[in-house]
Amino acid sequence: MNIKSLRATAIWVVTVFIFSLAVISPALSAATVQEEDAKAYKQAYSLILEEKWQEAHKSLEKFIQSYRRSAWIDDARFWQCYAREKLEYALEEVFDCYQSFIKAYPKSKWVNDAKSNMVRIAHRLAREGKPKYEAIIKSLKTDEEIEIKMAALYALEDMGDKESLEAVISLYDSTIDTKFRTRIIYILEDFDYPEAFAKVKDIALNDPDPTLRRRALETLEDMDGKGVAEILIKVARSDPDPQMKKVAIYELGDLEDPSAIPVLTDIAVHEPDVNLAKAAVYALEDIGGRDVLPAMKRILKEAKHSEVKKAALYELEDLDDPAVIPFLKDVAMNDPEHEMRKYAIYALGDFENKAALMALKEILPTVDDLELQKAVVYAVEDFEGPEAVKILYDVAMSTTNEELSKAAVYALEDVLDEDNPTMLIDIYRKSKFLSVRKAALYAIEDMAEEAPVDLLGQMLNEEKEPEMRRMIVQVMGDTESDEAVPILEKIAMEDQDRKVRLAAIGALEDIGTAKARAALLRIIKKKD
Numbered sequence: 001m002n003i004k005s006l007r008a009t010a011i012w013v014v015t016v017f018i019f020s021l022a023v024i025s026p027a028l029s030a031a032t033v034q035e036e037d038a039k040a041y042k043q044a045y046s047l048i049l050e051e052k053w054q055e056a057h058k059s060l061e062k063f064i065q066s067y068r069r070s071a072w073i074d075d076a077r078f079w080q081c082y083a084r085e086k087l088e089y090a091l092e093e094v095f096d097c098y099q100s101f102i103k104a105y106p107k108s109k110w111v112n113d114a115k116s117n118m119v120r121i122a123h124r125l126a127r128e129g130k131p132k133y134e135a136i137i138k139s140l141k142t143d144e145e146i147e148i149k150m151a152a153l154y155a156l157e158d159m160g161d162k163e164s165l166e167a168v169i170s171l172y173d174s175t176i177d178t179k180f181r182t183r184i185i186y187i188l189e190d191f192d193y194p195e196a197f198a199k200v201k202d203i204a205l206n207d208p209d210p211t212l213r214r215r216a217l218e219t220l221e222d223m224d225g226k227g228v229a230e231i232l233i234k235v236a237r238s239d240p241d242p243q244m245k246k247v248a249i250y251e252l253g254d255l256e257d258p259s260a261i262p263v264l265t266d267i268a269v270h271e272p273d274v275n276l277a278k279a280a281v282y283a284l285e286d287i288g289g290r291d292v293l294p295a296m297k298r299i300l301k302e303a304k305h306s307e308v309k310k311a312a313l314y315e316l317e318d319l320d321d322p323a324v325i326p327f328l329k330d331v332a333m334n335d336p337e338h339e340m341r342k343y344a345i346y347a348l349g350d351f352e353n354k355a356a357l358m359a360l361k362e363i364l365p366t367v368d369d370l371e372l373q374k375a376v377v378y379a380v381e382d383f384e385g386p387e388a389v390k391i392l393y394d395v396a397m398s399t400t401n402e403e404l405s406k407a408a409v410y411a412l413e414d415v416l417d418e419d420n421p422t423m424l425i426d427i428y429r430k431s432k433f434l435s436v437r438k439a440a441l442y443a444i445e446d447m448a449e450e451a452p453v454d455l456l457g458q459m460l461n462e463e464k465e466p467e468m469r470r471m472i473v474q475v476m477g478d479t480e481s482d483e484a485v486p487i488l489e490k491i492a493m494e495d496q497d498r499k500v501r502l503a504a505i506g507a508l509e510d511i512g513t514a515k516a517r518a519a520l521l522r523i524i525k526k527k528d
Helices: 003-049 053-066 073-086 091-104 111-127 132-140 144-159 162-174 178-188 194-206 210-223 228-238 242-255 258-270 274-287 292-302 306-318 322-334 338-351 354-366 370-380 386-398 402-415 422-430 434-446 453-462 466-478 482-494 498-511 514-527
Strands: none
Touching: 003 053, 003 073, 053 073, 073 091, 073 111, 091 111, 111 132, 111 178, 162 178, 162 194, 178 194, 178 210, 194 210, 194 228, 210 228, 210 242, 228 242, 228 258, 242 258, 242 274, 258 274, 258 292, 274 292, 274 306, 292 306, 292 322, 306 322, 306 338, 322 338, 322 354, 338 354, 338 370, 354 370, 354 386, 370 386, 370 402, 386 402, 386 422, 402 422, 402 434, 422 434, 422 453, 434 466, 453 466, 453 482, 466 482, 466 498, 482 498, 482 514, 498 514
16 A cells, blocks of 8 residues: 555544544433433422322422423423422413423323313313313313213212212223323312222222222322322232332321321331332331331341441431430440441431430440541530530540541531630640641631631641641731731741741731731841
C-alpha cells in the first residue's frame, strides 16, 4: 500500500471515530436520562400502590418538573390527578386536572380511565347543583351502550333505596366489563345497607379478577361495616395473591384498630416475603400508640429479615415515646448488627432529653468500634447544656484515638456557647495530638472575639510549632482587640519565622484601630 492510500485510510478511520463520538455519546446520555426517569416514576408509582397519597403527589410533582420529555410523563400526570382526588381536593379542581390531562395526552393509555373518573365526578357535581357538568358528561361518552348503563347506574345510586341496590348488584353480576364493574364497586360504597357490604365482601374474597378484588378490599375499609378488620386479617394471613395481602395489610393500618396488632406483628416476624413483612411494620406505625411498642420490640428481636428489623427501628423512633429510650439503648449496646447499633445511637440523639443523653453517655464506654464511637459523639452534639459539653470535653481529652478526639472537638464547638472558648483553649493546650490542637484552634478562631487575649498570649509563648503560632496570631487579629496590639507588634519585629511575622502584620491590619496603625508605622520605621 502506498503513502497516499495509507493517508486516505487514516483520514477515513479518524472521520468514522469522530462521527461515532458525535452520534453515540448523546445517545448514551439520553439512555442514562431515560433510565433515571423510569426509576423516578416507579418510585412515585409505588407510593400510589401503597396509598401514600401525600407523598405520592409530591413525588409526582417533582417528576413532572424534572422529566417533562419523559415517556412516563402522561402516566405521572394521570396519577397526579388521581392522588389529588384521594387527598380530597375540590371536585372541580380534580375534574379540571383530568380534563387538562386528556387534552395534553389524547393518545395516552390512561385517557379512558380519566374519562370514567370525570364522569363519576361530574355526576357528583351535578347532584350538588351544578348541572353544566351533565353536558360535559355526554361529550365524554363514545359508546352509547356504556353511556346508558353509566347514566342508569348513577341514577340508581342517587335513589339509594334497597330496590336500587338490588339492581346495582344484578348489574355487577351480569356485566363482564372490568371498568364498569369497578364503577359499581365504588357505587356500592354509597349504599348504607348490609347487603351492599356483603356484596363488596364477596367480591373481595371470591372474585376471580385480582384487580376487582383489590378495589373491593380498599372499598371495604371505607364502608366501616362490622367485621372489616376480620376480613382484612383473613386476606392478610392467607390470600394466595401477594398484592392482595399487601393491600389488606395497609388497610389494617388505616383502620387503626389495635386488634390487628398481633396479626401484623406475626406477619412482620414470620412472613418470607420481605416487602410484605415491611408493609406490616409500616401498618403498625399507622396504628400507633403504646400498644405498638411491644410489637416493635418483638420484631427487632425475632424478624427473619434485616431490612424488616431496620424498618421497625425507624418506626420505633417515629413513635417519639420516651419509653423507647431504654430499648434503643439496649439495641445500641448489644445488637449483633453494626448498622442497627449505629441507627439506634442516632435515634437517641433525636430525642434530645436528659434520659437519652444519659443513655448515650453509658453507651460510649461499651463500644470499641470507631464508627460507633463517632456516632455517639455526633448524637451528643444534638443536645444542649453543660452535661453534653462535659461528655464531649471528656472524650476529647481522655480518648487515645486521635480521630475520635478530633470529632469531639468539632462537636463541642457546636454545643458550647459562642461566648465561651475557654474549654477549647484548654484542649488546645493539653491535647497530645497535633490535629486535635489544630481543630481546637480552628474552633477558637470562630469564637475569636470572645477569646481572652492574655490566654492567647500565653499560648503563643508556649507554642514552638511555626504553623500553630501563625494560627494563634490570626486568632489574635480576629479578636479586634487593642490588647493584642503590643503582642502582635513584638511578634512582627522579633519572631524567628518570616511567615509568623507576616501573619502578625496581617493581624494588626485586621484589628484596624489607631493603636494598630501606630504599631504598623513603628514596624516600618524599624525596618528603615
